[in-house]
Amino acid sequence: MLLQLSAAELGRLIVARDGSAHLPLTEHLIREHSRIKGGAAGQGDVASWNNSIPIVVEALLDCGLDEVEVQVEVDLPHTNSAVDLVLCGKHPGTGADSYLAVELKQVRHATVDPLCPIAVDLGFGDGKNKLHPVRQIQRYCEYMLRYLPYLRENENSLTGVVLLHNAHDADVEALFGLPETDHGFLYTLDDLDRFRRVLTSRLATASGKQAAHALEQARQAPLLKVTDVARQRSVIGGGLTLLDEQYVAVDRITRHLEKTARFGSLDVGLFYHPDSAHGTTPQPGVKRVYILRGGPGSGKSAVALELQRTLGLKGREAVLASGSHAYTETLREIMLGTARRGRLADKRRAAHRLYRYFNSFSESPPDSIDVLICDEAHRMRRSSTYRWTPKELRDDDRPQATEVIRAAKVPIFLLDDHQSIRPDEVGTAMYLQRLAKEMGCEVEVTDLEGTFRAGGSKRYQRWVQQLLGLSSSDPVAWRPDGRMTLTVADSPEQMEHFIRERDLEGATARITAGFCWPWSNPDGERLVDDVQIGDWHRPWNVKPEHSVQGAPRSDLWSTDRRGIGQIGCVYTAQTFEYDWNGVIIGPDLLFRGGEFRVDRSASCDPAFRGPVDDATVTRCVLNAYHVLLTRGVVGTVVYAVDPATHNELRKLITGAIGMQHYDGAQPRLTAEGSQLPPAYRTRRR
Template sequence: MTASDGEWLEDRVSDDSGRLFTATSRDAFQKFLASRLSGSSGAFAADTLLRSPVSPSKKLMDLAAGEVRDREQFVLLDQQQTAYSQVMRAVQRAREANTKQVVIVTGGPGSGKSVIALSLLGELSRLHYPVVHATGARAFTLTLRKIAGARAPRVQALFKYFNNFGGARKNDLDVVICDEAHRIRETSADRFTRAELRTGRPQVEELIDVARVPVFLLDEHQAVRPGEIGTVHAIEAAAADLGVDSVRVDLDGQFRAGGSAAYDNWVKRLLGLEEGGPVPWDEQDAPYRLALAESPSELEQRLRQQIEAGHGARMTAGFCWQWSEPASDGLVLDVQIGDWHRPWNVRGEKRVGDAPPSQHWATDPHGFGQVGCVYTAQGFEYDWNGVIFGDDLVWRDGKWVSRPDRSADKQVIRGASPEEFHRLIRHVYKVLLTRGMMGTVLYSTDSETQDLFRSLV
């Protein structure tokens, strides 16, 4: 702006953290910058930053213990306690005998992997072991940062991403807790990575190297994008290549779907992720509720009834519709099925009208009314779950047929072979089907697939 255009801003008081410069005061702006910025190169400072340790300070550990361990009283059950104790023993041995061990914890949705992760983070922080939590899921990490760091913002620094450790020193940490480890990628490099940092080194090796006890918590059936290679075999092989011992703990419990391992098994058989094929759902066999809607409006109405009864609920769908940027008057109604039109959840980190940012879609009450996709729903849970199967996965002649041409997920379409797409799309619906703690309502846009559901539910 010119000075005349900006006269209304001139009344604002300048202080140590704010200055006003207009198009007619460029010389003053240059002088101000010269008084604040060093005249020497910033290369030394940049190199110092890149070589600095990633380990948190003891003061930060105290804050984390207060915010995570003392604030959240988690109760670990059965194999959860076994996994927790395994990690704590490994950490103690690493300190006393200068050893290194990889701990792998596997379990289905709701089996308590993240409860274990946060319990470990809180207790290890209390004991002043350098520890950080890492994931490959943006929405999940941002939500954890918000919850754990609400009263102590510095605690947010303990929640990192898998690609944050490329330049870290070996054993810089005592423990790195890799939650949602099925999302580990081949390398940490992306399109923003500087050329000199593109080492090509496997991401899993970076994560193993950075800590004396790397902990990997994963569900192999939740990898949903090309390049996500977090499997037990890949982690064990990487550990062996690096000469590091590994141990595995399997979580048999099912704590999300009403404690129903039967529902998790039903989903895996439905999608061909376990042998035997689809089977009818026996509601007498488990406390979990499974229902079929004959239209998306009926699905939404059933979920709204649950909200009115005091429960939480969300709608999700396969990524079969374009995802538009918000219009000037709000979210675009991208998900269109007949005369039923709803928007996807917000794409970015800012609220659009009443609609929450993407990372809070699953936890903000205003998230209902938008349709969530797998990238927004993964890692979260809610009481009631509505799942719309799109035309990207349909039932034909007794088997599933995947159709990449009906998908709007460009990253998956471009990066996956037909065989890989068939595997990933079934993982997508596995994730969507296992978000609800009390029940799930199903609907398919494809008539033959809907007939399958009618025969089973």
């Protein structure tokens, strides 16, 4: 949140000053944005603060609601999305805490995509459709109710509205086609009197400070992990609350599939040229490929699972494929857990049909699968040939992606351009787009720009990419943003102590490391302590082809609590997330001359054996650490084996781990620093 003041206090800040381009309120918000978010505010934000907020403040003052508290840019839990305004006060009828979430838009004209009624062009001139503003505020309210139990105590405490204060009804008429709810009403310049009546119906002429404080201090429910979403899909209301472009992507695909129902087949409807969109009959034979691209924590896997769930509810079977053994086997295991007595074999067959690997489509007939969702598509290989492929079936020249596209009527790829970690992994958006077009397909690329990991910290994502040289900017010191805790451990022992304490508190916590130590087979029924740093030594997670009593299988390492006893590698950590993330940077990544450099001689990854050029090894190692550093939901602790690298990390990261007394108890390891969440800063007096 950037600012909280009463309507009366804000009223004094919206009086223009001579010689100033911005209102005093706008200048204050510009400074707060730079201080809190670590970057300059966008032109759209500045214009909204200067032109839109005063409309709401004046309406509050006109209604005598001077004491209502106004919160500006209120962050949604665990994500980088924010509600423009939340008005906090007392309900005029019940006296209970009452909240009005307001989404402000400066649009003057709007049109709705004829193929997708929740995708709209708001006239910003960027050529991109946005989520319908009414659906946007509805989803924001739903998200707040999901993750703020305090709001659920009174289901009528929260209302959502959209205010288009520059537009007349006639100029945005198409937007009124979307049904309104208590969490999403639409008002324009023609409706300002109705907007004021909403204010007085939801807010009393009383102080809103207590309500604002209660909302700010409300306990946040933990973020649903990918595996949580997978387990809850069979529960009514158990799906993911999608936001913004995530919602648009899923809705657009499912609506296109619905359009095919009247033709009785999936052979038409989705497969047409955009120029024929307004025709009565789509052109058959033109396949459309969807590519959804997003960074770590952008909701790719959750979107894939939600898309599969949504299609299943509509009677459409969708296959979910991946190149990750851990991910695929975890999903199969979750499905097997729902088997009724005597139906385990049937459920196993269904799990193997619905959750597959990228290399399992080489012999699939064309268009034999209705919808094929390829998650973790950055792990798409050059070809499906591997060491156990029979000689007569080997085809090193046929790209694996072409097999997938050919097999599916509707191919959908979800990927991150910076997460390919093996030399033969080639799944970038550009590569897939090129292959699909060569096959005569239409291609639609959507960027998932939000983040549901690292406390919703976009700054942390940028910082990791800068640190590893994956962006055009040089490494910079981490500036705490109140969302993500980042700290340095001074030894692997200290890291493990800290991570285990978080586990004992009930958080999910794991330690991972770069692949710089050998990975031995078990010694009988005992894992070998391969990861050795000084006197400290721990085993890697169990190899995929082995099992060891007391330790989880490799594909369950990220989700089985026993996984805290082993060190995870990138191949078991990728796709998954946990609350606290310990990362050991091995000697394969050295900070020299102001940047990270890869020392391939220190890597023990067997993927780099043979004729693999240095540039490819560098790409894979940097991407691997990009994966490892972005698994944490609440916080990340780092330690570098190389002393010079560790000292550079100390310079770049202000957080440290130290000993503190809590409530007279024995001292324990805690992360220290201003970036810590309040729960870790407070003591009883």
